[in-house]
Amino acid sequence: MIRHLFTLIWNRKRSNFLLMAEILLSFFVLFVVSVLLVNNFYNYRQPLGFVPDNVWEFDVDPGLDTTDRKGTLRLLVQELQATPGVAAVTWTSSNTPFSFSNMNTDQYHYKDKQGPLTERYDVDDDMVRVLGQKVVAGRWFDRRDDASTRPPVVVNQKFAEEVFGQESAVGKVLTNDKHDQEWQIVGVIEAYRSGNDFAANEPAIFDRRVVQDTAQIGNHEQPILLVRVQPGSGAVLEQQLVRKIKRVTKGWDANVNTLAENRQDKMKFMLTPLVALGLVGLFLIINVALGLFGVLWYNINQRKAEIGLRRALGATGNGISRQFLGEMLVVTTLGVAGGLLLAVQFPLLGVFGLASQVYVQAMLLATVLIYLLTAICALQPSRIAAGIHPAVSLREE
Numbered sequence: 049m050i051r052h053l054f055t056l057i058w059n060r061k062r063s064n065f066l067l068m069a070e071i072l073l074s075f076f077v078l079f080v081v082s083v084l085l086v087n088n089f090y091n092y093r094q095p096l097g098f099v100p101d102n103v104w105e106f107d108v109d110p111g112l113d114t115t116d117r118k119g120t121l122r123l124l125v126q127e128l129q130a131t132p133g134v135a136a137v138t139w140t141s142s143n144t145p146f147s148f149s150n151m152n153t154d155q156y157h158y159k160d161k162q163g164p165l166t167e168r169y170d171v172d173d174d175m176v177r178v179l180g181q182k183v184v185a186g187r188w189f190d191r192r193d194d195a196s197t198r199p200p201v202v203v204n205q206k207f208a209e210e211v212f213g214q215e216s217a218v219g220k221v222l223t224n225d226k227h228d229q230e231w232q233i234v235g236v237i238e239a240y241r242s243g244n245d246f247a248a249n250e251p252a253i254f255d256r257r258v259v260q261d262t263a264q265i266g267n268h269e270q271p272i273l274l275v276r277v278q279p280g281s282g283a284v285l286e287q288q289l290v291r292k293i294k295r296v297t298k299g300w301d302a303n304v305n306t307l308a309e310n311r312q313d314k315m316k317f318m319l320t321p322l323v324a325l326g327l328v329g330l331f332l333i334i335n336v337a338l339g340l341f342g343v344l345w346y347n348i349n350q351r352k353a354e355i356g357l358r359r360a361l362g363a364t365g366n367g368i369s370r371q372f373l374g375e376m377l378v379v380t381t382l383g384v385a386g387g388l389l390l391a392v393q394f395p396l397l398g399v400f401g402l403a404s405q406v407y408v409q410a411m412l413l414a415t416v417l418i419y420l421l422t423a424i425c426a427l428q429p430s431r432i433a434a435g436i437h438p439a440v441s442l443r444e445e
Contacts (some may be wrong), residue, residue, distance in 0.1 A: 064379050067343055073384025074336045075418050079391045081329040082410035084278040087402050088246040088322060097239035098145065098179035099268040100307035105144055106273040108293060109301040121271050124296045128275060131292065133285045135276040141170035142272055145242040146310035156222045164210045166251040172186035172258055178276045186235030187220035189256045198232040200256050204240050207251035280388055337425050344376065344429035355433055376426035
């Protein structure tokens with residue numbers, strides 16, 4: 049039966065060519081859309097690597113005050129830590145979780161091998177208490193690093209895997225390309241996807257910055273503090289902290305947002321293109337469905353004599369219906385086979401730079417969608433063909 053259907057379609061290859069081409073192109077577009085959707089879903093299921101709940105972000109603006117900024121900041125952190133309801137305070141660079149800021153570099157080398165493009169963060173010893181990163185090897189920064197001969201850094205597992213492979217990263221020394229700077233890895237955390245919920249787990253490195261040291265804050269640097277508060281803390285504590293910031297800093301401005309709010313804002317920003325892609329895919333599916341339905345309807349009207357003859361020779365209505373459904377699935381198979389040949393080039397050529405499993409799942413998703421679509425579109429025309437009375441069709445012929 050299957051061989052007969054393939055032979056039948058091959059004999060009508062010229063009339064089915066445009067239909068197969070439409071299915072091929074539709075499969076290819078669905079595959080590309082599926083790659084992006086599957087990749088975002090895959091990333092969404094990965095651990096963030098930190099706990100954003102009950103963390104407030106204070107953007108502190110010193111304005112024109114350039115007098116002992118670091119001393120004022122040090123006093124401010126101490127006052128905030130001493131406030132009831134505050135669990136921990138950290139001073140960090142501007143690329144806080146879910147912000148629209150990032151810093152990346154490829155300056156890190158190991159044994160003259162350049163590391164990957166890496167997200168870099170300036171953090172202090174208390175960041176792990178505020179964000180709760182999971183340390184899987186070594187340790188987070190602490191006072192032991194005050195006596196370090198090389199600046200200590202913490203990396204995530206992604207960085208460790210790409211630079212050191214199966215070797216342990218703790219204790220390894222990184223250099224720049226000129227070998228005039230060195231960093232020593234003291235710990236490895238599980239992951240750190242700070243961009244958004246759909247961000248990939250990119251290599252990340254954390255540089256220790258201590259508010260107690262003697263280095264000066266740049267006159268253009270705007271301190272950002274992340275504050276972990278007790279669960280259930282609300283506007284009363286927020287107003288209390290803002291008033292304390294203004295009192296301690298003697299006039300610095302302070303804006304506060306929660307990481308939960310920042311996360312929602314970033315989610316809306318990221319969902320917009322995904323929704324647009326989904327609408328494009330939906331429009332494509334509707335367009336293909338209408339095209340398939342029209343082609344099948346036309347084919348049935350053109351083959352009424354054949355249908356009537358088969359019914360007169362004893363073919364059942366279900367048999368006629370299965371034949372048209374089978375022909376449609378054979379045409380779909382030929383179109384999908386061509387689309388798969390194009391799609392398999394993506395992982396082979398490294399297009400988009402995604403994991404192979406993402407491409408495989410996208411191929412499966414696009415294949416299922418195309419077969420489901422053609423089966424639905426062929427169902428009603430096949431039933432119409434099955435209901436054609438042989439006498440009527442032969443008389444019209």
